[in-house]
């Protein structure tokens with residue numbers, strides 16, 4: 001089996017590429033911004049004419065949540081139109097697509113974990129463009145798996161864990177919001193789940209059960225709890241004060257509650273999902 005990873009330079013793309021090196025069931029190739037700039041349909045078309053693959057994993061996205069509020073067109077281009085082109089040209093060559101989406105498709109009012117079928121009502125441009133991307137991928141390629149994830153962090157790129165560790169070197173006191181609740185997700189765990197799906201499909205094509213799935217680490221916390229745990233595990237002495245979102249204004253509105261129910265991916269593919277603090281501990285020890 002041959003797998004093309006699109007967006008190989010982002011945190012998930014890099015992690016998946018790294019983990020794929022020891023996955024013997026398939027050959028993997030990753031694209032970069034240089035080898036495949038997704039902003040033009042022609043680029044996608046010509047790349048997919050050249051590359052041979054049975055499955056495509058789209059890890060690329062426009063992820064600047066606040067900037068998206070003033071760059072709607074670019075966000076829509078990368079998060080919706082490019083996935084549409086990828087799904088279409090992949091389908092034309094008989095390939096399936098795994099596309100990554102987000103908890104931000106949910107507006108955040110609720111107090112029970114969202115299932116993949118829960119009503120969607122994004123409150124940010126980013127969430128809106130990601131939702132449009134999901135719809136277009138599903139429309140263009142029947143052989144699609146869409147995985148919504150949340151609060152992604154890794155040893156690569158920019159993320160909350162690395163930001164907190166950096167800030168702890170610059171400041172002795174920090175304020176972090178405690179009225180937004182979700183589930184942190186370690187990119188290694190998500191990448192391992194994607195590899196498991198692909199491995200099952202390599203053995204038996206019918207294991208690739210199309211649909212929308214949720215994957216976040218188990219457990220629930222606020223950004224404040226997340227920060228406290230980062231400093232506890234990294235043994236850094238920082239005073240963290242809980243604040244309300246109103247006291248920490250951002251251009252994009254974040255969901256107050258964005259916990260997702262990941263049971264469908266567990267039941268369908270037998271994927272194991274670690275508890276969030278166990279995975280955070282692994283990431284911190286790698287970063288240290």
Ligand SMILES: NC(=O)c1ccc[n+]([C@@H]2O[C@H](COP(=O)([O-])OP(=O)(O)OC[C@H]3O[C@@H](n4cnc5c(N)ncnc54)[C@H](OP(=O)(O)O)[C@@H]3O)[C@@H](O)[C@H]2O)c1
Nearest residue numbers: 009010011012037038039060061063100102149150151152
């Ligand atoms: N990060 C989170 O907390 C989070 C939460 C929920 C869902 N997700 C979803 O999870 C997936 C992976 O996220 P991530 O955190 O790994 O994202 P990331 O680190 O921001 O990586 C995204 C990659 O896409 C690339 N990209 C942007 N525009 C492109 C273009 N025109 N052509 C080719 N590549 C382009 C980016 O390149 P540049 O860096 O050069 O722009 C970057 O390398 C995304 O679908 C995201 O929406 C993320």
